[in-house]
Amino acid sequence: MRIGRWLQDHPRLLERAYRLHHWGFLKARGLLARIGYERVDRWIRGPEELGKRLVFDCRMCGQCVLHSTGMTCPMTCPKNLRNGPCGGVRSNGHCEVLPEMKCVWVEAFERSQRMPLYGKEMLQIQPPLNHQLEGSSSWVTLLAGRTDPPRGWLPTREGKDA
Amino acid sequence: MTQAYKSDGRLERVLRSGLFAVTAELDPPDSADRHEVYDAALVLSQVCDAINATDASGAHCHMSSVAICSLLTRAGYAPVLQVSCRDRNRIAIQGDVLGAAAMGVDNVLCLTGDDVSVGDQPEAKRVFDLDSIQLLRTIKIMRDEGVFLSGRKLSVKPRLFLGAASNPFAPPHDWRPLRLAKKIEAGADFIQSQYCFDIPRLQEFMRRVRDLGLHEKAYFLVGVGPLRSERAAEFMRGNVPGVHIPDAIVDRLRKTPKEQKRAEGKRICVEIIQQAREIEGVHGVHLMAYRQEELVAEIVEEAGLLPRPRQLGAAGPVRRRSRSRERAAARKSTEP
Numbered sequence: 208m209r210i211g212r213w214l215q216d217h218p219r220l221l222e223r224a225y226r227l228h229h230w231g232f233l234k235a236r237g238l239l240a241r242i243g244y245e246r247v248d249r250w251i252r253g254p255e256e257l258g259k260r261l262v263f264d265c266r267m268c269g270q271c272v273l274h275s276t277g278m279t280c281p282m283t284c285p286k287n288l289r290n291g292p293c294g295g296v297r298s299n300g301h302c303e304v305l306p307e308m309k310c311v312w313v314e315a316f317e318r319s320q321r322m323p324l325y326g327k328e329m330l331q332i333q334p335p336l337n338h339q340l341e342g343s344s345s346w347v348t349l350l351a352g353r354t355d356p357p358r359g360w361l362p363t364r365e366g367k368d369a
Numbered sequence: 370m371t372q373a374y375k376s377d378g379r380l381e382r383v384l385r386s387g388l389f390a391v392t393a394e395l396d397p398p399d400s401a402d403r404h405e406v407y408d409a410a411l412v413l414s415q416v417c418d419a420i421n422a423t424d425a426s427g428a429h430c431h432m433s434s435v436a437i438c439s440l441l442t443r444a445g446y447a448p449v450l451q452v453s454c455r456d457r458n459r460i461a462i463q464g465d466v467l468g469a470a471a472m473g474v475d476n477v478l479c480l481t482g483d484d485v486s487v488g489d490q491p492e493a494k495r496v497f498d499l500d501s502i503q504l505l506r507t508i509k510i511m512r513d514e515g516v517f518l519s520g521r522k523l524s525v526k527p528r529l530f531l532g533a534a535s536n537p538f539a540p541p542h543d544w545r546p547l548r549l550a551k552k553i554e555a556g557a558d559f560i561q562s563q564y565c566f567d568i569p570r571l572q573e574f575m576r577r578v579r580d581l582g583l584h585e586k587a588y589f590l591v592g593v594g595p596l597r598s599e600r601a602a603e604f605m606r607g608n609v610p611g612v613h614i615p616d617a618i619v620d621r622l623r624k625t626p627k628e629q630k631r632a633e634g635k636r637i638c639v640e641i642i643q644q645a646r647e648i649e650g651v652h653g654v655h656l657m658a659y660r661q662e663e664l665v666a667e668i669v670e671e672a673g674l675l676p677r678p679r680q681l682g683a684a685g686p687v688r689r690r691s692r693s694r695e696r697a698a699a700r701k702s703t704e705p
Contacts, residue, residue: 285484285495286454286455286481286482286484286495286497286500287497287500288481288497288500289500289503290500290501290502290503290548290551291502291544291547291548291551292539292540292541292544292548293481293501293610293611294481294534294535294536294539294563294610294611295483295484295539295610295611296536296539296540296541296611297539297540298539298540298613299540300540300541303483303484303487303610303611304484304486310540310541312541312544313540313541316541316543316544317541329547330547330550330551332502332503332506332551332554332555333502333503334503335459335498335499335503335507335518336498338498357518357519357520358518358519358520359510359514359516359517359518359519359520359521360506360510360518361506361510361514363506363554363555
């Protein structure tokens with residue numbers, strides 16, 4: 208856990224790793240598609256969960272937005288908020304629900320300030336979660352193009368630009 | 370602004386005409402008696418432009434906000450339906466919004482909701498299927514695009530004035546104006562804030578709101594309420610999530626003799642309204658006088674906010690646009 212926290216508190220490192228990772232996956236897309244996303248999901252899910260759980264306390268929502276939320280997992284917020292802090296944050300910056308825990312979004316905001324590549328994405332509106340994807344690999348979901356929001360959802364102007 | 374009205378309601382008309390708006394929260398009864406709702410509404414209706422029907426605030430169960438809105442619209446009052454994400458998923462909420470609009474509700478306030486752990490049934494399951502920003506966007510899509518989140522068409526769109534909450538007094542303070550920007554981008558037309566007891570903090574927040582140009586995109590109503598005593602103040606800041614009360618206010622109440630504490634609490638509230646009104650970008654106040662509703666009329670009067678406008682499609686029934694044509698058009702487009 209301590210290594211995880213250290214990494215999270217160096218969000219610049221993480222966002223570079225993310226960019227490299229993203230690039231690598233997109234390069235390997237053709238190969239992975241030929242193998243079949245179902246099979247790849249079965250292989251990748253375990254290692255992905257292990258790695259992200261160690262670093263981010265990942266909850267396997269299957270729709271990772273870490274780079275848009277200051278390298279802080281929004282699903283660790285007890286209210287699962289994906290668009291910023293609720294109004295209940297305590298004056299010491301701790302969580303309304305778990306008083307001993309620092310608010311996930313206070314940390315996310317601080318970290319996003321130190322992220323030149325993706326920090327601005329905190330301002331984007333995240334669409335509602337697809338609960339059907341829970342437990343699956345978000346890397347495979349991304350490659351297979353299953354990240355679409357609900358059919359009626361309209362991204363805002365800023366969401367489109369990004 | 371020459372935009373068409375988004376709702377048929379009075380709150381939108383008051384705000385758009387440039388008047389300083391007053392809304393007030395109704396204390397929802399723990400009762401199955403409709404007259405308790407009407408009694409509570411009676412003391413508020415003459416002194417405010419819309420009445421907020423809370424949705425199990427503080428995670429305490431009371432009569433539901435949809436039911437209170439139903440009773441209020443029957444009697445011709447203008448309610449604000451509060452919707453919290455804590456208790457219902459997206460399917461339930463979209464249905465409630467349609468039903469509320471059909472009953473004549475013109476305003477909806479979209480909230481995240483206090484957590485179940487602060488209520489008296491902390492063992493309940495928390496839902497939070499949507500968050501407040503996703504909820505705002507969902508209702509905006511229903512209103513403007515005429516579809517459910519699934520993309521399925523509505524035959525008549527709900528005409529609603531959309532509200533969001535804001536808490537300028539909770540950390541992370543630098544992020545709060547940006548979060549407000551996000552809410553406005555998602556669809557908020559008006560904002561009702563958490564209790565304000567700290568004017569300098571509000572001034573600082575509104576300065577950033579103006580820098581971002583948000584005061585021209587949505588109407589900002591400052592939340593206020595009277596404190597009964599210093600003990601009530603201590604209780605609120607200890608137990609009500611997101612309430613920030615500076616020590617100076619608590620001390621002022623502590624130094625007041627016992628029999629004058631209530632009057633002093635009221636005076637503080639009036640002073641805060643008057644100071645908030647001076648801030649550029651503040652368009653109204655939202656009164657939350659929990660268990661002291663009888664003070665609301667006095668506060669509004671002493672703050673110099675009476676009389677409330679009556680000519681703006683106000684107390685009486687609002688003349689509605691004919692919907693038969695809209696419905697016929699919708700029917701035609703769905704026919705093969």
